[in-house]
Amino acid sequence: MAEPTSQSLTLPPCLVVVNPKAGGYRAELVKPWCEQFVQRYAAQRPGDSERGRTVRTVYTERANHAPELVQAFLADQADMKDPAAIAVALPSTPRAFIICLGGDGTVHEVINALVEPAIPGLSSPPSTPIDHASPSHPVDIGVVPLGSGNALASQLGFRRPSDALDRYLRDDLLSNPLTRRPLHTVDVRLPYGARWYLTGHPVTVHRVSSFCVISWGFHCNNVASSEWLRCLGPIRFTLAGIKNLVTLTPYHGTLTLTGARRYRPIEAATTTSDHANQIETPTHLPPPTVDSPWGTFEAVTAETLPGPCDTFNADRQQLTLQGPFTVFLAAKLAELSAGFCITPLARPDDADIDVVIGRGLTRSQTLAVFQGAGVRGTHIRLPFVEYYKVRGLTVRPASSWSKALASHKMVDRNSGRGEEGVKDNGSGDHRDADAKEGPHHTLCVDGELYSVPDLGEIVAEIPTARDCVLHTLS
Numbered sequence: 468m469a470e471p472t473s474q475s476l477t478l479p480p481c482l483v484v485v486n487p488k489a490g491g492y493r494a495e496l497v498k499p500w501c502e503q504f505v506q507r508y509a510a511q512r513p514g515d516s517e518r519g520r521t522v523r524t525v526y527t528e529r530a531n532h533a534p535e536l537v538q539a540f541l542a543d544q545a546d547m548k549d550p551a552a553i554a555v556a557l558p559s560t561p562r563a564f565i566i567c568l569g570g571d572g573t574v575h576e577v578i579n580a581l582v583e584p585a586i587p588g589l590s591s592p593p594s595t596p597i598d599h600a601s602p603s604h605p606v607d608i609g610v611v612p613l614g615s616g617n618a619l620a621s622q623l624g625f626r627r628p629s630d631a632l633d634r635y636l637r638d639d640l641l642s643n644p645l646t647r648r649p650l651h652t653v654d655v656r657l658p659y660g661a662r663w664y665l666t667g668h669p670v671t672v673h674r675v676s677s678f679c680v681i682s683w684g685f686h687c688n689n690v691a692s693s694e695w696l697r698c699l700g701p702i703r704f705t706l707a708g709i710k711n712l713v714t715l716t717p718y719h720g721t722l723t724l725t726g727a728r729r730y731r732p733i734e735a736a737t738t739t740s741d742h743a744n745q746i747e748t749p750t751h752l753p754p755p756t757v758d759s760p761w762g763t764f765e766a767v768t769a770e771t772l773p774g775p776c777d778t779f780n781a782d783r784q785q786l787t788l789q790g791p792f793t794v795f796l797a798a799k800l801a802e803l804s805a806g807f808c809i810t811p812l813a814r815p816d817d818a819d820i821d822v823v824i825g826r827g828l829t830r831s832q833t834l835a836v837f838q839g840a841g842v843r844g845t846h847i848r849l850p851f852v853e854y855y856k857v858r859g860l861t862v863r864p865a866s867s868w869s870k871a872l873a874s875h876k877m878v879d880r881n882s883g884r885g886e887e888g889v890k891d892n893g894s895g896d897h898r899d900a901d902a903k904e905g906p907h908h909t910l911c912v913d914g915e916l917y918s919v920p921d922l923g924e925i926v927a928e929i930p931t932a933r934d935c936v937l938h939t940l941s
């Protein structure tokens with residue numbers, strides 16, 4: 468064991484959160500590791516160990532337990548009486564380190580315990596750029612991939628639990644600044660009337676923080692269909708995908724992208740095209756070119772509207788796309804599970820949300836998108852795939868009923884209900900059991916599923932006013 472050094476004495480207090488129900492939980496691997504980690508960590512801050520304030524391991528006992536445990540720990544460190552107030556006070560609390568042993572559901576719960584969502588609205592583009600060198604960095608997040616998806620762990624390069632366990636035992640864990648990267652989360656505002664998809668209960672918190680993915684359409688439907696196959700591990704997504712490919716449905720609605728730039732690959736021979744060099748780089752837009760392990764991508768000029776019914780509002784820098792959508796997925800991470808690289812240009816430490824769209828796709832095109840995502844993200848080179856980096860977005864799903872109503876077609880004026888046959892058909896466009904509520908749509912936020920009312924607006928953006936208070940450690 469390493470002797471304490473003057474540098475190691477600056478270690479922040481640490482909480483180890485273990486989800487014993489996460490997909491690949493291996494008690495025999497994790498329990499001894501937790502004990503070893505706690506011993507090593509506590510040895511580096513001997514003065515605090517008796518107070519139990521140096522390092523603590525907690526096990527979640529139920530869904531949504533992690534936020535309580537995290538807030539209680541941080542409140543304890545900050546000598547605060549009200550743990551629930553910790554998210555607001557976070558920027559001024561002492562630095563802390565939280566390791567999540569679980570899947571993305573556990574990370575999602577921990578992050579939502581920390582981040583106080585603040586959505587100023589998407590009526591205008593952000594006026595100030597995100598401050599990447601913000602001085603407030605109170606929480607470092609580590610993750611050990613024990614779940615079935617493990618998107619954050621994949622992004623940090625941890626393919627197996629042992630990769631992460633070894634890493635977090637190394638002595639340079641917190642002293643090496645190169646291992647810390649900002650973790651920008653997306654604030655998601657759900658519409659009034661949103662419900663938990665699985666229980667049907669009303670959602671009481673209408674703002675959620677997302678570190679991973681927001682989806683609607685085919686991907687979201689796959690997540691919903693695979694819920695019942697959790698015990699099978701990652702293969703559950705493939706099985707659900709095959710089923711949903713057979714019953715492929717278009718998803719109607721509109722999507723508004725704020726501060727958007729669409730990207731296309733620059734061919735190998737060229738580095739940066741003249742076209743990309745001519746594009747200005749205002750701070751409220753994503754960069755004109757993006758380098759990635761899959762090549763360099765350049766922004767396409769805004770005047771080139773991607774679809775005949777799409778519109779662009781230059782004042783607000785808003786691009787509005789009309790469906791039908793087959794694939795809509797917005798992400799902050801490149802891979803949603805090991806090897807599934809659906810948004811290859813996405814980064815947790817930039818100010819952008821990456822968006823992949825496929826409109827009106829056939830079965831073979833949809834299959835090509837998901838196969839390409841499994842082959843190092845090559846699908847973003849396909850002509851029927853649109854790839855954007857945006858600063859915010861609004862999704863407005865519409866059922867075939869409301870779509871028909873909007874175009875004054877197929878409406879039964881006596882009942883005012885429009886065409887029948889839109890009960891849950893696997894498309895995410897379904898009538899609620901209570902007919903008065905009308906059709907609902909399924910939305911996925913970091914694997915959590917919500918049922919949102921027809922024409923309800925889902926707003927997502929990265930806050931600009933707030934300091935970045937989260938970092939990932941790799």
Ligand SMILES: Nc1ncnc2c1ncn2[C@@H]1O[C@H](COP(=O)(O)OP(=O)(O)OP(=O)(O)O)[C@@H](O)[C@H]1O
Pocket residue numbers: 486487488489490491527528529530531532569570571572573574576613614615616617618914
């Ligand atoms: N003791 C528990 N009993 C039942 N459910 C729990 C318990 N602790 C946590 N949970 C819930 O388990 C859910 C799934 O956990 P997690 O996401 O960590 O694993 P996973 O689903 O296997 O992985 P992934 O999300 O990466 O696919 C979490 O959303 C959490 O609410």
